[in-house]
Amino acid sequence: MEGIKNLNALRNEMVGDPEINSRIASYELAFRMQSAAPELIDLKSETKQTLDAYGLDRDEPELKASRGGGKGQFHSFASNCLLARRLVERGVRFVSLFHASWDHHSNLDAELKQNCLMADQPVAALIKDLKQRGLLDSTLVIWLSEFGRTPLGENRGGSANVTGRDHHPFAFSIWMAGGGIKGGQVIGKTDELGWNIVEEPIHINDLHATLLHLFGMDHLKLSYKFQGRDFRLTDVAGKVVKKLLA
Template sequence: MEKEKKSEETGKPSDSENPLKVNRRHFFSQLSVGIGSLALGSLLIPDLLKGKGDELLGQELGIPNFAPKAKRIIYLFQSGAPSQLESFDYKPTLDKRQGEDLPESIRNGQRLTGMTSGQSKFPLMPSAVKFNQYGESGAWVSDFFPHIAKVADELCFVKSMHTEAINHDPAITFFQTGSQQSGRPSMGSWMSYGLGSENKNLPSFVVLTSRGKGNSQGLYSKLWSSGFLDSKHQGVLLRSGKDPVLYLNDPDGLSRSDKRHLLDKVSSLNKIHHVETGDDEIESRIAQYEMAYRMQMSVPDVMDIKKEPESIIKLYGEDCQVPGTYAANALQARRLAESGVRFIQLYHQGWDQHGGLPHEMAGQAKDVDQASAALILDLKQRGMLEDTLVVWGGEFGRTNYCQGKFDLKNYGRDHHPRAFSIWMAGGGIKPGITYGKTDEFGYNVVENPVHVNDFHATLMHAMGINHEELTYKYQGRRFRLTDVAGNVVKDILT
């Protein structure tokens, strides 16, 4: 190989061979500046780096793997686990054999919670509420849900859900993040990371909470955390009342122009810091400041239901005018979806009926029944149901045997992860079908089991995402929402 020409005086490469006077050390020290500038530019001007080959660059450009059936998800999470045996999984065998001990061949040594592990008997408990079939689909729905019964032909009832967790906190965390342990990104964060936002003035992931009168389990911000993803993907909790988002409004005496000037100054300092450190989280910080500035105008408008016609108020029920109720949040969910929010998560607490189930569950069902059905009808009349995926369900099911004293009028049911029911509608899901089946006791899945990982894979598929390809490398490992499992439930897709 020909040797490099060197200056006679210094012995170093001559300027003719290195006209830019850039040595190896200087080149690599400045390389991060150029990359950082490109990254910052792509954040501030989203279309800056887009070209014909963008589909090869991964999900962060907001491009789905294939044509999606759903553009957004509204997840009506019933925290505390509603009993499938008093809602959608009708089991007449429990009436015929009430009071009998659950056969050991059915229970088969299943793990018990500390609340029933001391019981020597497990008396079968029939449902205190009647069931009827509805619509052309003939779906079984209990009298606790008369409004949902009327839209049965729009719904897909999945009666073969099962999970691994038997206690509330790990079970809810599993449903929301794909792991029973805290620290993973939530489902909404994965959607935000993979698909981005449709509205630059609103977050791509929004959370609303409400509380019924029943026994409530705690809700924690880890459920809508972005985990190890950039913090710009975390869920934004919208509160009821005057200030939906804390610290969003400007203090007295600070004008809009003053705020803009302040943000520009802070942004310039953050850009300098980013160039110096290459810390990607600085980009997220800049984006969040800008989002907060835009949200000052957009959030009050989307949260104001005064423009809704009386027909819509009547559809959702009078409670929709009371901030913080489930009905109000359901209506807000439609408004957020209409405004381009990608993932809207509602949590309704109070479904943990270990005792007094007939009375407590009746009240809980009344809180959510009309508004849940109204959301389906409202989306449909606006032509939005076909590309909005709505999900209703809790973290696990309830036992077919009584917890504690056998009392037909005031019984309770313990946690049951082996089999429970949810329903889905719109967004590429087949309407008017029932998928999966439990045994005659409603205890074990006997047909078409659907694991939580399968559920996640199916939701992502509806949004145009291959669940195996949307990954994020963290601490030397590539993570995904479905971890190392999950199969798309193709039989329920249109």
Template sequence: MNPFFERDLRISRRQLFGTGAKGIGVAALAGLLTQDGFASLLQGHAQHHGSGPLPGLPHFPPKAKRVIVLWQGGAPSQVDLFDYKPELLKHRLEELPASLREGTRLSTMTSGQNKFPILPAIKPFRQYGQSGMWLSEMIPHTGSIADDICLVKSMHTDAVNHAPGVTFFLTGSQIPGRPSMGAWATYGLGSMTDELPAFVVMTSSDEKKTCGQLFYDYYWGSGFIPSKYQGVRFRSEGEPVLYLNDPPGMSPQLRRGVLDDIAALDKRRLADYGDPEIETRITQYELAFKMQTSVPELTDISKEPKSVLDMYGPDVEKHGSYAHNCLLARRLVERGVRFVQLMHSGWDQHTNLDTQLALQCRDTDQPSAALVKDLKQRGLLDDTIVLWCGEFGRTVFVQGDINRENGHGRDHFGACYSLWAAGGGFKGGAVHGETDDFCYKVVKDPVSVHDMQATILRQLGIDHERLTYEYQGRNFRLTDVSGQVVPELVKP
């Protein structure tokens, strides 16, 4: 068989329509394309080429241009760090009232427990800043930026297991496959630099200290929107991005020529089929070439002043550490990156709570606060959102045996938890929401995951109900079918 025809027998549906348009079926296909539904679909997907914003965006003047997500995987304990409940000391190891537990979803690890002894915060709280914000003594550096952060104590989520919880917060659905928050932001607003990706992800963990969580690609994926909007992960070991260096025997000039020839072929293919993934390939090849120069400069922190390095703590020069990634996050947004997502694990203290929680705070408290201070002193905090959060909180009752050394901890808990945001128009020194006396249910100003997503998009100048993408006959958005902006969290 002629190899040309043999190759053409293996074609996709997209290729079939593309090839058919050149032959006998052109008239029938042209008729289909004039139908409102299909034509509007093609027009909607074809209108966003290049690195600029979608037509009509931003919807209103933005308060923020960039976002840095400091993801604390495993779920930090709001009981021990943020939600001050001094009266709990009187109820230490008393049974949590059954009436309070009714209707609250627990994980399978504790839903079958016979006893639910109350465990107050393991370390004292104190007031910080002019705002007098109550925070644990385990996070004194966060206390030093109390007047810059907006502490939300009334978060709640439907998820009680890690992967669904992370997926829900970062993509708007507990089921994988939706575009991530960073992908939505860069899809809507475009890129602010041609030298680096618009959306960068870095990961860190120390599994020797405590239970670590897996990092799945769909936490920063683009789902069903073009893949050029997915996050680019910088590796924690070796070169941040693979194949930054030219292969042996290939000069930069030769590589440039090869890329130009590939781009010319891809553009011909794009003209034939209109496949957005071909456009992605073109832009990513070009970006990869530019990153050969921009990434090594970005990751070289040797010229940072000693005062800055000291501010981030002793691990800042350890490649792949949380502190190192926090410094790189500042350098990324400084160079025009739109969305930075740091994924750090280790907060899943089902056991060893007394020792492991303190170690986790030691590793993350100083770098998190340093990032806020660093952005502020450079004039970048005003239009950069820094979001410190996890997938849910921890139970106020004990998991495990309280009488056995390092044999107890706290289980997952979604009915209430805490997070904080700084910069980008969020109110500094503010505390929003309240939980009951047992830190078990939200009793004032609840904030859902979709509410927080809507508020972040609002600060970026995006109406969360209007940033949509049509897929399988439905318009999807980050906030799915709910979510409201919370005006109390932000400045007028």
């Protein structure tokens, strides 16, 4: 690593290319990340109480389905939630927890129950753990997806055991905790079917504007000109949802 750095530094002295300094910084960051990983993922320092709270060794119900990622998802997701807390403790500024088996076009009753059982305990443990360690106030936790599911059943296969829910972008829910969010409230309301929003709609641009505000940035000032017009992260819309703020 030191040899690569010296070679890049020598080249930089010869040509004065600022991209070389960027490359050196990237290599050094990658090395620091790799060297920190073994300690990060070693959970031996965690107490049994913590491991049990996240549910790393819970019994996992057997589910025969085309989605879900296979056996071991309960342990894997719980471990990732615990690793998320350990990353936050070590100063990592963005952590993404991902699980891809929520696309319930069929077998809804069994698969949704499985996923909820998988997620509820470790996610609750993560929030509680962050709070106990004094990290929740400075950590914004968001549970969301790119769209919701229809309030009506979807049956592509024509039999009751494959009934699911289709994609639905018109109304869906997310939840947020910590990081300057005012908890204990529900904002917005759908019609009696859950199809459309009828009260206090929050557009994705509003959500982005609010997130940027919580990060200390004014979304109206994050503009750049491209192909003849101004662009910003919230496009030409978006407003901070003051009701969300603590």
